[in-house]
Amino acid sequence: MECSEVVSLPKEERLKALSYPDVETGEIPEYLTCELDPHPYGEHVAQLLYMEKPNGSVLWLAWGGGIGMELRCLPVCERASPTEENSCWLPVRHRGGHSWEHYE
Template identity: 30%
Template sequence: MTCPAQIVVPKPLLAEILQHLPDADAAHLSWLTCDFDLHPHRDHYGYVDDIGATEQALWIVWTDETDEADEADEAEGTEDTPSSPPRVSVERICPSKSPSSEDACWLPLRHGTPHSWTRYE
């Protein structure tokens, strides 16, 4: 099951992406979902585009504003730690191939969740 986290990409960040990828579809990039399977960490990665033939991709990375610890803090009335703003990140693509070699993982190298090809095999 994939992670349900979503983000509306802030306009300044979208403008930054479009400077690097002038042919990108702004409407497609204005709203992203996390491309990982369900995961315990708060960082989420939304795929933007490959960077040429470099085995790298451009991602938007964001952090959940709340998690179970934050919800417990809120219940106790303690201060909440602010999340970091979304950012653009260049990440190497995971080189893992499926057992049949028909599919490859397209997640960031250190994704820490099942490889993307496990969804299709």
């Protein structure tokens, strides 16, 4: 199960993300969904775009939890699953379970 909180990305945040330094070109969907485990309070997080550098980093959107909206460049957690077939794609030091716990 995931948090599934949905947010619509305002145009100015979208432009900010697309012009962020070292970001890879890509598409940002109009609506973003929180990728964390369900959480009763605190910030929601969704992936926006991959970064060319630092290697393995991703540009994330964090929202809610009293911060409004914030773009963040953070590495991916990358913790391997017990079978080592999957690795976690959530931001490093994320709360809740690793992404593969939803299906492994």
